[in-house]
Amino acid sequence: MSSGRSLQIPGRLPLLVSPEGEAVLLPGATLRLAVDSPGNLALLRGRLLRGTSLRSSVIGVIPGAPPPAPLRRIGTAALAVQVVGSNWPKPHFTLLVTGLCRFQVVEILNERPYPVAVVEQLDHLEQLSSKTELKEALGELSEQFYKYAVQLVDMLDNSVPAVAKLKRLLNNLPRELLPDVLTSIIRTTNEEKLKILDAVSLEERFRVTIPLLLRQIEGLKLLQKTRSLKSDDDKRVVAIRPLRKLGAINGKPFSLENADEDDEDSDDIILLEKKIKSSNMPEPALKVCVKEIKRLKKMPQSMPEYALTRNYLELMSELPWSKSTRDRLDIRAARVLLDNDHYAMAKLKRRVLEYLAVRQLKNNLKGPILCFVGPPGVGKTSVGRSIAKTLGREFHRIALGGVCDQSDIRGHRRTYVGSMPGRIINGLKTVGVNNPVFLLDEVDKLGKSLQGDPAAALLEVLDPEQNHSFTDHYLNVAFDLSQVLFIATANTTATIPPALLDRMEVLEVPGYSQEEKLEIAHRHLISKQLVQHGLTPEQVQIPPEATLEIITRYTREAGVRSLDRKLGAICRAVAVKVAEGQHRETNSAHTDGEDRKADIPDQAKLEMITETADITLPPEMPILIDRHALKDILGPPMYEIEVFERLNQPGVAIGLAWTPLGGEIMFVEASRMDGEGQLTLTGQLGDVMKESAHLAISWLRSNAKKYWLTNGMSEVSRTN
Numbered sequence: 001m002s003s004g005r006s007l008q009i010p011g012r013l014p015l016l017v018s019p020e021g022e023a024v025l026l027p028g029a030t031l032r033l034a035v036d037s038p039g040n041l042a043l044l045r046g047r048l049l050r051g052t053s054l055r056s057s058v059i060g061v062i063p064g065a066p067p068p069a070p071l072r073r074i075g076t077a078a079l080a081v082q083v084v085g086s087n088w089p090k091p092h093f094t095l096l097v098t099g100l101c102r103f104q105v106v107e108i109l110n111e112r113p114y115p116v117a118v119v120e121q122l123d124h125l126e127q128l129s130s131k132t133e134l135k136e137a138l139g140e141l142s143e144q145f146y147k148y149a150v151q152l153v154d155m156l157d158n159s160v161p162a163v164a165k166l167k168r169l170l171n172n173l174p175r176e177l178l179p180d181v182l183t184s185i186i187r188t189t190n191e192e193k194l195k196i197l198d199a200v201s202l203e204e205r206f207r208v209t210i211p212l213l214l215r216q217i218e219g220l221k222l223l224q225k226t227r228s229l230k231s232d233d234d235k236r237v238v239a240i241r242p243l244r245k246l247g248a249i250n251g252k253p254f255s256l257e258n259a260d261e262d263d264e265d266s267d268d269i270i271l272l273e274k275k276i277k278s279s280n281m282p283e284p285a286l287k288v289c290v291k292e293i294k295r296l297k298k299m300p301q302s303m304p305e306y307a308l309t310r311n312y313l314e315l316m317s318e319l320p321w322s323k324s325t326r327d328r329l330d331i332r333a334a335r336v337l338l339d340n341d342h343y344a345m346a347k348l349k350r351r352v353l354e355y356l357a358v359r360q361l362k363n364n365l366k367g368p369i370l371c372f373v374g375p376p377g378v379g380k381t382s383v384g385r386s387i388a389k390t391l392g393r394e395f396h397r398i399a400l401g402g403v404c405d406q407s408d409i410r411g412h413r414r415t416y417v418g419s420m421p422g423r424i425i426n427g428l429k430t431v432g433v434n435n436p437v438f439l440l441d442e443v444d445k446l447g448k449s450l451q452g453d454p455a456a457a458l459l460e461v462l463d464p465e466q467n468h469s470f471t472d473h474y475l476n477v478a479f480d481l482s483q484v485l486f487i488a489t490a491n492t493t494a495t496i497p498p499a500l501l502d503r504m505e506v507l508e509v510p511g512y513s514q515e516e517k518l519e520i521a522h523r524h525l526i527s528k529q530l531v532q533h534g535l536t537p538e539q540v541q542i543p544p545e546a547t548l549e550i551i552t553r554y555t556r557e558a559g560v561r562s563l564d565r566k567l568g569a570i571c572r573a574v575a576v577k578v579a580e581g582q583h584r585e586t587n588s589a590h591t592d593g594e595d596r597k598a599d600i601p602d603q604a605k606l607e608m609i610t611e612t613a614d615i616t617l618p619p620e621m622p623i624l625i626d627r628h629a630l631k632d633i634l635g636p637p638m639y640e641i642e643v644f645e646r647l648n649q650p651g652v653a654i655g656l657a658w659t660p661l662g663g664e665i666m667f668v669e670a671s672r673m674d675g676e677g678q679l680t681l682t683g684q685l686g687d688v689m690k691e692s693a694h695l696a697i698s699w700l701r702s703n704a705k706k707y708w709l710t711n712g713m714s715e716v717s718r719t720n
């Protein structure tokens, strides 16, 4: 316990506002405070936590006041000692603080993200360092107080370690610190504690505390009288009850009201127990849960571990240990559904149907994991969704792009502050069944870091031989993933770790040709966009020529995502026109009435006329999207078809390039000029390209005679 004797607190303190109604921290006391308001969480993250560990720091703790009231002026400077809690399912932390001394807020410097104030230290106890000085200053008051304190402690059971410690403190602590220390131990209300906190002068502090001590002594006397305390055990109960809140845990002193809360809490635990029993979890998991429930029952609700254990048990009870959907697999229906949802992709659809057929016959899931590899926007994700639909299973997408921590897959151990389960277990909780289709999106973009290799964690998930006993660090018991159907997607296989690639069957999904894009647009995308924008084919018509124009001159991609977006832009523009037309019609219907017109002042009428003159007449339905409309809506074309023009120039050849995002054509231009015979290459070229250019010039040189090439030097350059 710290004394304010030689203590000097900083002149500026970040302020933690303890929740209203929670116990008041007094100097010398240790308290656990729930941290869940945005301001307090910001303070915790910004000032107290470094990573997941606590950097000890002095903060100001101000008791919270009801909302319209301003911040209280007097608080307790405190040392943050420990933080426990988690970010999941919602951020909740408990902070253990030890009170140092009183301070007064002089000026609030800033209020966000958490309040910081210039403070003045109030307890300068060195002024009254010796007993005689204290006696002179306070006279009998301090003696009287000490007498009652000793009497109270004598009434408690000495065999309880906390009581023995209290006795020692009573003898050794400077007397001026005792009011604060004793008030935080005896049964007091928050209002009484606030009074003591506000009692800046020592005299007042002693004066306010003495009646509280007396009340406690009387209470104990009464208890001892009424209860015939025969056994030692009973005596212990009496002694321990008031002391149980030595730490005034979570700010809730023990009282009859608390007894009600305890009851409610035990009801909760019984409910949780029932939920766990009815969740049909396997034997080992049930054993762990029963053990944890037993621990939870013995734990005070305010203990930080209580919330952690409870969260854990909630999750365990919510996991779909044996809940699954029934597969309704009909290959013919699957074929129709896949054809209806996706145009082209013949090879991919064939392989998916084969895969589903084998599953129908064998009813065994130990098959390969399918991995769709192709450029963006070719429908990899939406095929995954269709597979789930054909099987009648739940679908869940896990985005792996940028994941570089293995605990993202496998979860954190429960000992970590802010621990939570990994994405696989979280996904299972979200879908609520144990046989969903999990789409592991962008497996090629997994990262690696000091926190471990997520790809390695995925190995276990994807291996049918191992995944029946997948152990998430947070759960710490095995969960059977063998019923989950995993499908992965990637843009390239080059960056997928070989061990992971080995466990998957790669299905290439190539980009689409112009004709295919045209079909996809007319069969799927346009109707989808019309529905999304509340339009009907009677209101807008996009002819194939317009779609082709968008494909060739407004987009350059392997998939159809930009095309989809452009169609969306057209629908938005049409929606405005249609809505404007409707508005005008309703407006004119309104203004038809003669008497309404009469109500409008002349000036307003004039404004209305000029306004309506600006609005174009409602368009005729359906609105036809032609070349001009395209230019109006999408702007001038972004890409010109330059192949013909460029190839007409001598010295230009077409090169082909491959990227994970699709193929590209490049124009290679060569021009001859005087020089030193050096080859200059421009543009961002890779080694292969550079070598090709060198090869070309060497070939020209070796065949120079044949083609009557003169001795002039040449330069080869590439432009896009």
Ligand SMILES: Nc1ncnc2c1ncn2[C@@H]1O[C@H](COP(=O)(O)OP(=O)(O)OP(=O)(O)O)[C@@H](O)[C@H]1O
Residues within 6 Å of the ligand: 341, 342, 343, 344, 345, 374, 375, 376, 377, 378, 379, 380, 381, 382, 383, 441, 489, 490, 491, 520, 524, 525, 559, 560, 561, 564
């Ligand atoms: N063959 C197709 N038939 C019908 N719609 C298609 C087809 N290919 C793609 N689409 C549509 O294109 C859009 C983009 O597809 P999706 O999101 O599945 O692409 P992706 O290949 O998963 O892309 P990424 O690699 O960026 O995740 C979806 O709306 C999808 O319905």
